[in-house]
Amino acid sequence: MSFLTRTLQALRLPLLCALLWWLPAGSAQAAVSCTATMTALAFGTVELVNGSTASPTTATLNYTCTNDSNSAVEQVRVCFNIGDGNEGLGNFNPRVMENTAGNQLRFQLYQATSGTIWGSNGNAIVPNPFVATMSIPRRTTAGGLGRVTGVATMRGELLPLQGTVPPGTYQDNFAGDHTSITLTRSTSAMPTTCDTIQPGKFGFMVTATVAKSCLVTADPLNFGTVNGLPGAADTDQASTISVTCTTPTAYTVALTPSNNSTTGAGTMTPTGGVPGNTDTVPYRLYRNAARSNVWGNVTGTNTVAGTGNGAAQALTVYGRVLGASTNVRPDSYRDVVTVSVTY
CATH class of the missing domain: 2.60.40 (Immunoglobulin-like)
Known part of the structure; x- marks a missing residue:
């Protein structure tokens, strides 16, 4: 037993010396x-x-x-x-x-x-x-x-x-x-x-x-020159609304004339060209070319729905001046329609 102890001690000595040699002076x-x-x-x-x-x-x-x-x-x-x-x-x-x-x-x-x-x-x-x-x-x-x-x-x-x-x-x-x-x-x-x-x-x-977001722009709906006599034919024109929404954001578009009609039935008023003129020109907005589906502001009933894809989506507004009910003085007539996008 004592021999083994001396042998192990002898083996340790060179290692200890080597470690000391590497210490910084x-x-x-x-x-x-x-x-x-x-x-x-x-x-x-x-x-x-x-x-x-x-x-x-x-x-x-x-x-x-x-x-x-x-x-x-x-x-x-x-x-x-x-x-x-x-x-x-x-x-x-x-x-x-x-x-x-x-x-x-x-x-x-x-x-x-x-x-x-x-x-x-x-x-x-x-x-x-x-x-x-x-x-x-x-x-x-x-x-x-x-x-x-x-x-x-x-x-x-x-x-x-x-x-x-x-x-x-x-x-x-x-x-x-x-x-x-x-x-x-x-x-x-x-x-x-x-x-x-x-x-x-x-x-x-x-x-x-x-964020979910939408951008909307609208072109004017210009009916041009219409016949103001009773019994005249209806005058139809169309315009475009562009809606850009994030993907895949669901949205609805509502239209409200200045008289707050919920069914897209508005009236244009004189712009002031003829003093004292109080006549109005009735019109209506539609969702289809046949002008059988009105475009108003009752969500899910007469609005237009879509899903955004990040690009501009064109929606056509079909307008009609109701000729049969017109009896107005010559003048320029105008109305403002509010386009509301809900998403």
Whole structure:
């Protein structure tokens, strides 16, 4: 038993000596490190059916770089790299958010107010990370690390012409390996590359909520010149209402003349061309060319329904001046019809 004990002790001695040989005898080699955080980029609630897009929004990068050398000022070039995001895998220009159904909303990230896309080293599609250069002072005699802090702005923009994107909540998560920090340091000239990968990340979220929305426009319904004598024939004309709603938003369109008729039966009044004229011209609005189905404002009874697809949908309004009931003075007559879209 004593022999085995001596043998084990003898084996330990060379290992102990080797460990002691590797302990540093003086100050450690200079090391520079950088950390960063990025705030969330939130577009909020956006309406896209009019073909435009939301206003640009911004996020803020805060970074800190330290130097633990007590003898040298470090010249440092730091690159803050951004990739494609968890939901936008493989999409860099543009980047994309997704909702839970897999629908995509396109966006892009830029550096401050410039047109430079915020990318990453080695990415052929978006190769430009945000770069910061700095001189980091040496460590103080009291042991405090040399330190430089900074702030940078990231700008996000939604791409235009995304009216077909369905309503919902969209996101792209840049946590994990979708961001990185690389740097190169020198005690002489400022480096021109960023080669050393830092352990820290600066993950952030990009979010937007696409709202249900509709846009409506209407062309005038012009009957032209009509016969104002009793027993005259009816005068028919048509017009177009264009409704653009998000996909797949159900909607109804109601028409209400200025007299608040619920059945599309209005009257045009003189525009003032003939002093003292109080005559009126009756008309009615219809949903079909045969003018058998009136177009009013009783939902489900005499309104028109549709489902949005993100594009303009044309609806025809069929109008008729009732000639048999006319007996009016020559003049110009006019009425205003309110178009209401419920969705």
